[in-house]
Amino acid sequence: AQSVTQLGSHVSVSEGALVLLRCNYSSSVPPYLFWYVQYPNQGLQLLLKYTTGATLVKGINGFEAEFKKSETSFHLTKPSAHMSDAAEYFCAVTSYSGAGSYQLTFGKGTKLSVIP
Amino acid sequence: NAGVTQTPKFQVLKTGQSMTLQCAQDMNHNSMYWYRQDPGMGLRLIYYSASEGTTDKGEVPNGYNVSRLNKREFSLRLESAAPSQTSVYFCASSAQGNTEAFFGQGTRLTVV
Numbered sequence: 001a002q003s004v005t006q007l008g009s010h011v012s013v014s015e016g017a018l019v020l021l022r023c024n025y026s027s028s029v030p031p032y033l034f035w036y037v038q039y040p041n042q043g044l045q046l047l048l049k050y051t052t053g054a055t056l057v058k059g060i061n062g063f064e065a066e067f068k069k070s071e072t073s074f075h076l077t078k079p080s081a082h083m084s085d086a087a088e089y090f091c092a093v094t095s096y097s098g099a100g101s102y103q104l105t106f107g108k109g110t111k112l113s114v115i116p
Numbered sequence: 117n118a119g120v121t122q123t124p125k126f127q128v129l130k131t132g133q134s135m136t137l138q139c140a141q142d143m144n145h146n147s148m149y150w151y152r153q154d155p156g157m158g159l160r161l162i163y164y165s166a167s168e169g170t171t172d173k174g175e176v177p178n179g180y181n182v183s184r185l186n187k188r189e190f191s192l193r194l195e196s197a198a199p200s201q202t203s204v205y206f207c208a209s210s211a212q213g214n215t216e217a218f219f220g221q222g223t224r225l226t227v228v
C-alpha cells in the first residue's frame with residue numbers, strides 16, 4: 001500500500017523567505033507525484049507533477065519540487081514567499097492498483113502561513 | 117468549460133436521513149473519485165471509478181454507496197447519515213488514473 005507523509009502540519013515563513021514543504025512517500029512501484037494547493041473554501045488546484053523524466057519539476061506561481069528516488073522524497077520549494085502563497089498544500093502519489101485502476105493518495109496537508 | 121461540478125454546495129441532514137451528492141464532469145475523463153476532507157486528516161478516498169461501469173472501494177467506504185451513471189456522472193449516496201459523516205466532500209476526475217485530478221468546489225455536509 002502506498003502512503004504519503006508531510007512533515008509539519010503548519011509552517012510559517014516571513015514574506016520573501018524560502019518556502020520548503022516536505023513530502024515523503026512509500027510506493028512499491030514507480031510513483032507519479034503531485035502537489036496541490038487549496039485556498040480557503042475552495043477545491044484543490046494542481047501546482048505541479050512528476051511522472052517521468054526530469055526530476056526537478058517546475059509548477060505554477062514559482063513553485064518547484066525535486067523527485068529524489070533514493071530518499072523517497074518530493075519536497076516543494078519556492079525561493080521567495082508571497083502573501084498570496086498562504087494556503088494549504090497537499091502532496092499526493094498515484095500508483096497502479098490493478099485492472100487498469102490507479103489510486104491517488106494524499107498526505108494530511110501542510111498549512112502555510114506567510115508573515116508580513 | 118465548467119470542469120467538475122458538484123451539487124449541492126451545502127447540506128444539513130438529520131441523523132438517519134439519506135441523500136445523494138451529485139458530481140458531473142465535462143472533460144471526457146475516464147476516472148472519477150469521491151474524497152472526504154476532515155481537519156488534520158487530509159483527503160481520504162471513499163470510492164473511485166476507473167472507467168464507466170466500474171467502481172472500487174477506497175480507504176473509507178463504510179456508510180457510502182456510489183453509482184457511475186455514465187461517463188460524465190458519479191454520485192455518492194449516504195443511506196443513513198451519521199454525525200461522523202459530517203465533512204467536506206470532494207469529487208474529482210482524471211483522464212486516466214495516473215494523470216492529474218481536477219476537483220470540484222466541494223460539498224459541506226453537516227449531520228446533526
